[in-house]
Amino acid sequence: MKTVIYSLGTLALAAALTACGTPVNNAQIGSATGAVLGGVAGHQFGKGDGKTAATAVGAAxxxxxxxxxxxxxxxxxQQPQPAPYYNNRGY
Known part of the structure; x- marks a missing residue:
């Protein structure tokens, strides 16, 4: 269990450091969140080395x-949004 926690923590730290200096977008947030949740879900399967492999596959x-x-x-x-609807009153 400690190995999984350390692995997920390392993955989260790597994702955070990768985004340093640039604005964080939804793709980066989704990727980091998905990796953590996938790793936790994958850890529920297998035994021994299979559990480690399932955790890695789930995270990926x-x-x-x-x-x-x-x-x-x-x-x-990023798509242009339509102009606001006016109700013929000018506001």
Missing amino acids: LGAVVGGQAGAQQDRYY
Whole structure:
């Protein structure tokens, strides 16, 4: 259990340091969150070395899925938004 906690902590620290100096976007947040949640979910399966492998696979898949979800949000928020609707009163 300590190994998993250290691994997830190291992963979170690496993600935080990677984003230093640049604004954090939703893809980075989603990737880090997905990695942690995927690692926790993957840790629930297997025994011994299988548990370690499941944790690593879960973290990797979680990072990919979370990153894609965050990137989709980034693309949506970068699109031009329609002009506000006016109710024929000029405001």
